[in-house]
Amino acid sequence: MGELATLPVFFDLKGKRAVMTGGGAGAAWKAELLTATGAAVELYVPREDLGDEMADFLASEPVSGTIIHHDRPWATDIFTGAAIAVGDIESEAEAQAFVCAARAAGVPVNVVDKPAYCDFRFGSIVNRSPVVVGISTDGAAPILGQAIRRRIETLMPPALAGWASLASKVRGEVMDRLAPGPLRRAFWERFSDSAFTTRSPGANAEEDARGFVADLAHSAAAGGRVTLVGAGPGEAELLTLKAVRALQAADVILFDDLVSDDILELARREAKRMLVGKRAARESCRQEDINALMVRFAKAGKHVVRLKSGDVSVFGRAGEELDELRRENIPVAIVPGITAASALAAAFGVSLTHRDRAQQVRFVTGHSKKGGLPEDLEWAALADDHATTIFYMGGRMAAKIADRLIAHGLPADTPVAVAANLSRDDETRAAGTLENLGAIVGRIGVDRPILIGVGRVFTEHAEAAETGAPAAISAAG
CATH class of the missing domain: 3.40.50.720 (NAD(P)-binding Rossmann-like Domain)
Structure with a gap:
């Protein structure tokens, strides 16, 4: 202390x-x-x-x-x-x-x-009685104390008061029926999830809580569950509040190697952390092995957080994991994250759907299961001059992507934007034209997590790049 x-x-x-x-x-x-x-x-x-x-x-x-x-x-x-x-x-x-x-x-x-x-x-007070938070700056900065109070208030929904009252009603049963340690923590973590995600306790909330106590008393495995959490593009401040709460309630965290250390620092200290990253051209865990780990830990009564970069539901293989967990009757929830395309738009300061330049936006994988260019894409449809197309994981295929789009009618001078390690300290950005896409990506480095944007919303960046080198490469900050 x-x-x-x-x-x-x-x-x-x-x-x-x-x-x-x-x-x-x-x-x-x-x-x-x-x-x-x-x-x-x-x-x-x-x-x-x-x-x-x-x-x-x-x-x-x-x-x-x-x-x-x-x-x-x-x-x-x-x-x-x-x-x-x-x-x-x-x-x-x-x-x-x-x-x-x-x-x-x-x-x-x-x-x-x-x-x-x-x-x-x-001090400044956040009142969710019987939950009460007091903030003091020892008289040095009352305005700072008020600012801290406002930040905390965003973390504590007003309905928390009702859940705290319900907690006092069921606490005795929890103490009597559940042994100290993992069982009690499993109950209170699940209870807290409801407190932070539900507006107020429903008519059956007390009955449900007591039923969960009974289930845990009968079998520790009743507390097992999996939460698929989107970690966003990399910067810890871009996590959602719900993602942070999931990390702080986890027993086991299975994380990709694109997840930053700053994000892992927000997790519960006692949580077991396991790297299960999958990267192109690198040795990595098989999806079947990851599925088996989630099932094994959840059936042991653990709260497993499967932490993925970006958004869980965008090119994150969440579908295979959800199918496996549901086959095993394991409770599973999804916490969405900021997808890399949104981070790309923020990094370049553009709207992906600028109404004068793009009437639609598409997210496309840049490589197939076999590692090459996807052959089942509708390239003619993708070669649309009035759309913005974002290619995920397309670094090694950049030149081929450009060739296909040009071959199907997209002008060679279509603006492109490329970024690596979005929102991180070593973020790198570049802009240019479609005909130079392969060279731009080559200068950034194909071994880094690359995102490619194609479309007229990047016009100003492409024009700025043309006044100097074919593509202006800059590091964030």
Whole structure:
């Protein structure tokens, strides 16, 4: 554990006495917070010192707790029996007196916007009660704390509150019937998946949860499942939130060799990681072996994440894996990722379906199962001057792709864009014309993960390349 600026604690104030002074907006917000915890708030301030916000709050009905207004200034007698004291005080002398009186009575105290007089601080709060997240910057950067809160709020759907309440109902049964360790974690991981992917617990949610407890108690294998996760083009920040949650819930991760280390760093530390990459012209795992690994681990009760670069459903052999898992009656889910074509468009700053240049976009594999150029493609249809065509895994076939397209009528000066290692630190981009495609790819290197874009949406990049070399090659950043 590194150094902590403050100790984060969660203070139970339900039914406890909290004393306050101050009638401004800051005091009104603190009074609302304290009553929300169920505290019995007593406010000591003359009526003429009440601001509009505090007056409105006193006239409302708190969601929890109570608030009583005493029409008089605070005095040393108010602290007896109090659990907490809060003051919204302008004067330094009065603030010091308030703090001294509270501390003399053994009551922790906070003076709004005066850190030197605070025994504790109110951080930014994400409220999904009973799940509550507090964020503190130790008073150094409140705006940063608010920005962090907004980021966390995107990770925690409002319906999480209902799931947390349901968790409290089934927790006893989980503790009684499931042994500590893998079984309990299997239950809570599956439960958490529902909490983050469902709007709110349905009518049968409690029954389903208890049924899963019973299944796990009967057989550990009941917890086995597979999630096919798209890792995107490479940059960790391009992962979806759902993909990150899957990685952090995994027992076993079977990953391709195009998956970056930064992405693997986001996975659960205890997860077993196994490289099962498949690359052209390299020795690699057979698809049958990968299928067998998924089945074996899932039947042992493990949550298996099959982590693939790009999007699972685009040239990722997901169909074969889904068929095998369903034959074995293993639960399987898909988490989509950003496909390389989208990353290519972002890298070149273009729209793949610019309405003045392309009325359709096509994703095409650049090589066949045998490693050569696919012979069953409709090359005449692909040679369309009003479409954008993206060739995946086409590096070694680049020259042949260009020859076929030109032979079927696509102009030799059709713009092309080529990228390797998209969204990574060593990303390389180039542009030019179709007749030079083979040479462009050759300069980038055919042994790297290559993506080829063909179409008039890349016109400006091709024209810029022609003013210098046949193709301008640049590294990202």
